[in-house]
Amino acid sequence: MTDTRTGGCLCGAVRFTARLTKTQFGACHCEMCRRWTGSALLGLTVPTGNIDWQGEDHVATRQTSPWAMRAWCRECGSNLYFRVTADGPFAGDTELPIGLFDDPNGLEFSNEIYIDHKPDSYAYAGEGRTLMTRQDCIEKFSLLDSE
Numbered sequence: 223m224t225d226t227r228t229g230g231c232l233c234g235a236v237r238f239t240a241r242l243t244k245t246q247f248g249a250c251h252c253e254m255c256r257r258w259t260g261s262a263l264l265g266l267t268v269p270t271g272n273i274d275w276q277g278e279d280h281v282a283t284r285q286t287s288p289w290a291m292r293a294w295c296r297e298c299g300s301n302l303y304f305r306v307t308a309d310g311p312f313a314g315d316t317e318l319p320i321g322l323f324d325d326p327n328g329l330e331f332s333n334e335i336y337i338d339h340k341p342d343s344y345a346y347a348g349e350g351r352t353l354m355t356r357q358d359c360i361e362k363f364s365l366l367d368s369e
Contacts, residue, residue, distance in 0.1 A: 224241050224242070224243070225241075225242040225245060225328075226239060226240070226241050226242070227239070227240050227242060227323050227324070227325065228240075228323070228324045228325075229318070229322040229323040229324050230277075230322060230324075231280075231295035231297070231298055231300035231302060231322065232295070232298040232299075232300045233295065233297050233298035233300070235277045235280040235295055235296075235297040235298065236275065236276070236277040236278070236280050236281055236295045236297075236300070236302060237275070237276040237277055238273050238274060238275050238276070238318075238322075239273070239274045240268045240272060240273045240274075240318060241268075241272040241273075242266070242268060242272070243268070243269060243272065244266075244267070245266075245328060245329050245330055246266075246329070246330045246331075246332035246333070247264060247265060247266040247267075247320050247329050247330070247331060247332065248264075248265065248331070248332060248333035248334060248335060248351075249262040249263065249264050249265075249331070249333070249334045249335070249346065250262060250263045250265065250334075250335050250336055251334065251335070251336040251337060251339045251340035251341075252335070252336040252339055252356070253339060254286060254287065255304075255336075256339075256341075258286075258292060258301060258304075259301060259319070261344075262334075262340070263304065263317065263319060264319060264320050264321070264331075265304060265317035265318060265319055265320065266317065266318050266320055266329060267315050267316070267317055268315070268316050268317075268318055269314070269315060269316070270305065270314045270315065270316045271314075273316060273318070280295050280296050280297050281293050281294075281295065281296070281302060282294055282295075282296045285307065288308065289306060289307060289308035290304060290305060290306050290307055290308070291304075291305050291307050292304050292305075293305070300322070301319055302318075302319075302322065303316045303317060303318055303319075304316070304317040305317070310363070312363060331346070331348065331351060332351055332352065333351050333352040333353070333354065334346070334351055334352075334353050334354070335354045335358075335359050336354070336355070336356050336359060337353045337354060337355055338355040338356055339356060
């Protein structure tokens, strides 16, 4: 399956074309993602090599944990991606926020991680998603014991 989608930041200085290998996305409720997005990160995993960027000179990055980095547009501040930098099976994968896609239709909300860190002030409708706690994530993804 290959589904090609385009997207970009709020001001248009950064654009991308992504060749998706799946259409399932998830929500991360960890404190870092909540602070970065103002809520939960709703992101779709895309192999980094499947993303072509335009306007890369407008992209700022920061290593935000021992195992990942985040990027944003220097012009408008839009969050652009979360990328695993640590060695392992997820190394180099990029999480693209689904709000950046020009057409986010047809994507499937399939999982929520750090569900035990989700504030009690909101909940997503629907059923059938995989729910993982912080400890579940540490064990599954062999993460350091930090967010």
